Amino acid sequence: MQLTKTGSISAALAAATCTLLSANAIAADSNTGNSTDSLIEGWQFNSALLYYGETDRVKAAEAILSARGDFGDDKFLNLNLVLDSLTGASATGAVAQPDAQTFTRPSGAGSYTTAAGATPLDDTFHDTRVQLDASWEQPLTANYRGTVGGHFSKEYDYLSLGINGNISRDFNHKNTTLSVGTSFSHDSINPEGGIPSAFTPMLFRSNFASEGAYQQAFDGSRRTDSDTKTTAELLFGVTQVINPDWLMQLNYSIAKADGYLSDPFKVLSVVNSNGITQQNLYEQRPDSRTKQSLYWQNKWHLSGSYLDLSYRYMWDDWSLNSHTADARWRFPVAGNWYIEPHARYYTQDEAEFYQPFLSEGMPLPAFASADYRIGQMDAYTVGAKVGTVLEGGHDFAVRLEYYQQNPNNPGVELPGVLQDLELFGDVKAVMLQVSYSF
Template identity: 45%
Template sequence: MAATKTVNKSKAHTGTGTEIGARLGIRASEPSIAEALSIASFALLSMTSSVVIAAQRDSVADNPIGRETQFAAVITTDEAVTSDTDETDPAEIDAALLYYLEQDRVTVAEGIFNLKLPVGDKRVYEGKLVLDTLTGSSANGAVPQDERQTFTRPSGNGEYNIDSANTPLDDTFKDTRVQLSGNWAEIWSPDWSSNHGLYLSREYDYTSMGINSALERSFNKSNTQLSLGMAYYYDLVDPVGGRPVAMSKMVFRDDFDSQSEFRTEFDKTRQIASSDKQTVDLSVGLTQILNRYTLVQLSYNLSSLQGYMTDPYKVLSLVDASGTSEAYLYESRPDERLKQSFYLFSKHALSTGVTDLAYRYSHDDWGVSSHTFETRYRYNFTATFFGQLHLRYYRQEAASFYRAFLNSAEELPEFASADYRIGNMNAYTLGIKMGHSLVDGTKASYRLEYYQQDPYSNGEQATGQLAQHELYPSIKAIIFQLGLSF
């Protein structure tokens, strides 16, 4: 039997960052129903180019070399349309601390600082700083085995071992990301408004820069609004150890007599130069106030991606008829991708609070498609204290080239990936949120959520020993967030 080994730093990447929301705090009291819907309508249109597009880039299927976990997908905006702030108010400061903990895997700590500065009653400048750190263990794509496995690290310096029957995880996974973004929103006339933004995110081996812009037009006494948005992102990828040659075999130090021989063969599996990816997002949205209690929004988004979209830290197990690993191959993905999504959102004001319901369908030419259902119910116990329930269900169908493993008896495909993030899955989120006003007027909120992701087979027959192992383990996580608004 060949030595069982693999490469993976299992790093989390997201050139896009994590959208926790423009509004992190709460308000002492809600506006009138009509005023709330008017504010919500404008806010929804402002979201078209920034929040909606960012949410696309952060979802599981949309960001295969993005964050290793569902972190980005499960902590999306939930307060973007609940502010009762008049644009003539003084500067507002929102801050939040978020903690995300997966069972036996990744831990994330994130801090967010957001400054909103109204200028007059028609212009608002906004800036945000995000700092997050990720540590823990991350799946590298290989399958469990009856015997202990050894994996080479991406740099070629060192190895790590996985005990028999365990999912291969790299426990040296860590990263720190800094994100800066700015936004300028302006009402030009009773019928026209715009929203423009800049974005920069930096990690050790991943840099992303972006711009976005949206234009909104109001009709029907401002009860109907149409928006058109665009965004452009340029991402630079510089993996540790260089980019692996697609579908090349991992090499191991123990197979060579000297370090220099090993390094020569290792370098043959690497492309040293960095690579890039470019994304163009277009969106069109329609918001309609139906009555004094209800509004709805419908949007369509189109994204074109070109460039390096392979995860340099993921591998596939090449197994024989008995399910025993013969080698590990670095994954390969297409360098073009076209995505489309439809988003439907409704918000209904109640005498004691507000409820909303959202549905999103996404599909791309990789074969990945998804359905997302999400709802929130917010109840105002008093003018200064509220509670909120949150439910989310996500279902995803795998990319056409997703494979949990490869069979050595078959011809190798051009593209293949065992990354669970582009595989079949169901995911659930259940959460509660509480908010209140402090004595000094500061608004505080607390959010606790449970997240579970259940991958499942795409029909591959688990041969030999693989039938005795868990090839699609569930991922469970707890999310806690503390928010303050001054």
């Protein structure tokens, strides 16, 4: 009798567990969209359109379509297509001056003029890019899972090809997951007008007697037509379930890039003791860079809301260290609607060879760049996303964000007229995104 009773209790517990497990499985399915009305059986699609606009500078539009196909037995094929278009003006690295300045376009053909007191911006940027990614994931043995993928990105003057792989293993009843991933990419750049030699001065057509003489000098200032870089990376991760409402991840990554890491469009102004530009020299960065990062992410369920907090510390052998903190908090509101405020703070130290300008009469350093993106900078993003689950389980969301970069002077003394000019101007941008999953 006792035995029977124990047996029936075990059976009841087992049945209850199975019911709960299958309920969880259903919950997971409905939330990952597998129960939505799908366009193609077994496939789930996510799409987004993004507009990014900086005040007086770059404007970009980007479209993404991603598809995830379920091939049964926990095997998935992920496909990703990205199209983006970029126009507008980008800071060249040259300093503002009390008078208007004229610059030769990167192609060598034609010039543009920057107004007195304004930050020199090259307005020749027009580019369209297409990107394709594919990956296949499947269980390998019990507790092991593997992913292999490929990456292709092409724009007018740039091609990137990459492969990647990842293996993960579950422990502690799937409460702990360890993963290791690796990627390798090969990029080639073929810029209009070729790649300038290190610290070669920007030439002006007006200083030459004939077009032929100018073209000959311009060609002589180019090191090559195209160049390449390779990037190899390792990524280690631990994911830990802390409790039924808290998930945590810690990643360590190391990436080594070798090859052409300079920007063929960026220059440094050489100024005299009164801050007046004498000439502009094309920049030169080292030909290798090793970046490392620690990334820590937390997901909390807090009485119906979901909080995503992450922090990243990145450091490299260019002495560029950065801290990034990011918070997203998703609250349910009326009906199937939700709102998700987002805040991000970023701060970086300058690369050791960053200089806002060069001084006349000083010997040239081995490396120098005035690109504010590797200078000292703080940046923040604030915004919110509003979304809903429509009939059929399709997600629709709109996201609006404001992004501001505040470049800082890393402690360089400004000579003469530069003291009264804005050399470290803010960059302000708005992002608007519409997303739809089906």
